[in-house]
Amino acid sequence: MVQDIAINGDNAVALAWKQIDPDVCAAYPITPQTIIVEKFAEYVANGEVSTEFVCVESEHSALTLCTASASAGARTFTATASQGLAYMWEMLPITAAMRVPLIMAVANRAVSGPININNDHGDCMSARDCGWIQLFSENVQEAYDMSIVAPRIAEHVDVQLPVMVNLDGFVLTHAVERMTMVDTHVIKEFVGEHKPLYPLLDVKHPVSHGNMDGPDFYYPHKYQSVLAMNKALEVAQDVFDEFAKISGRQYKLVEEYLCDDAEIVAVILGSSFGTMKAAIDEMREAGIKVGAIMPRVFRPWPVADLAKCMKGKKAVVVFDKHLSIGAYGPMFPEVVAAASDLEKLPKMYNVIYGLGGADATVAGFKKAIEDVKSEKAEKVTYLGVKA
């Protein structure tokens, strides 16, 4: 029986993982991820999961332990945020290069400094070149659903890459929303038995993991990851389609909202997609033809689907919750690149918003888009900043 419950984002992630019942979880506490590990520890304490749960002494060790555990053949997950992800950074590309399909929830939070515990995308965006698949969630339901689809994508025989499930810190991690569960036995069947490739603990067939590459092999190995990442696009959509059958919720590589007849399209990630939809509803009432898209999958970058949504539009406004100081928001150049093969390039704008938990409001989004509509907008707008 499907069941509706009231739950916050962190607990929803923990619940998904309880239902999956992974082999190993190693994690270290950091706000706003902490509830995930606290809740999971409770499941462990009450024997509700059979997971080997390891409370490590740092995030560096968390991801290291999980990488080794996944290499050993165990289905493994962890969770972190902000400084924790930064502390893991050395291991991020190693995990991906070792092609281990582990899952990590990231409770997106600003990166120090100045130290700040609130939400933005500084953590996951700074990890974007590390070879991980990145999924984004708009609400608690999606954080739960993405946690369930993630292992299917990661463990696909042609993918074998780690997956980050992003959920906005506090906005989703601590907000209680209504959510529809999927039955545990249905999830177990959907996720299936873990069938690791070349598991290290198969002592009868010893393998070496994490060898050193010279130039003859380093580059080809990176290229193999490119091929796997490309394949992951197709796999992700297949898994989304299959998930729709068990949940009734259909996800797409790029989620659209009123794009078909739109003249202006906003591109935005995570919980702000919801805020943007509200802004669009109000602007539509005022007769402004505007729509929005959210890349559900940020890595691999769904170029073709993005281009389709931007085709024939007058302007595209990319909302970034992070900033590459001295250039643009991290998503902006990528959206421009995705649009670059269109016959007629829309006018491209970048809006930086919400850094360190700064308010992301309907009014702010409307103002930014209306400025584009009236051709008053700068190339890059620092929305709502008080200089």
Added chain:
Amino acid sequence: MTTLALKDLNELPVRLASGHRLCAGCAESIIAKQVMMGSEDPLAVSCSTGCFEVSTTIFPYTSWNTPYIHTAFGNGAATCAGLESAFNALKRKGKITENINFVNFAGDGATYDIGLQALSGAMERGHRMVYVCLNNEAYMNTGIQRSSATTIGAQTTTSWPGSVSSGKKEYSKDLTQIMVAHNIPYVAQVSPHNWRDTVQKSQKAFNCGGPAFINAISPCPRGWRFPSDQTIAMAKLAVETCVWPLFEVVDGKYELTADSARIADGKVPKKPVTDWINAQGRYKHLLQDRWEPVIEQMQAEVDRRWEKLIKLADL
């Protein structure tokens, strides 16, 4: 198996193949082979980044005829703990049936310095694994830079002797004692010149049921500046001078072993550190008159640590 008969040890699988790319005279493969002889059960190995890792796993080759993993430099203990955690989970679920032992090999830089946090964490958490430090007393893989395991007076490429310097200024960190303070079931110091002592200690380490730490002196011809056919002699000298005492701490109880026990009992004389200094180019500059106080300091510290150890062993 607790046999130390060479005939029996020869029956064990060869887990590290010849043909690796360690320098001539390197002690690391010798120590690793002795340690691995301590595990009759299948063994999964992790290596921290360093000489041993680089030299045994240059793709598309591997010297490892047993499961092997490397991830990074400062996290060997966490890597090994990851294998052990996976084992626990998969064993519980019946996906693995036989016992497997776990060992991490790491240099002194990866152990005393950058990897100390991960090591401390893994030991505190009680993972059933043996952590082996191949201690050649400097960052040899990057070209002989000082670590906190480097002894006072030693020349390294970041602690040069010069007109105002006698080499490294500080004493080495006494890491073995730090590991004892973790109250783990087994801690030992070993030297490759005494294979019997090393294999026996390794057997105890693998069979102690929890985390074990073995610190091995690993003479390095390149870094210490001695001929590459003198490795074992150098390891022996480290023990004879009490620069590197052989001992073990089982459930908190200290015991001097082998050569060191004989020195403590007065059956064999304790050699002066000048024998140690004279044998290695890294201390050559100390032979100048003006650095004589450094030699005295070094002898005094060796004596102090040795006396302390004897007291601990008498407890």
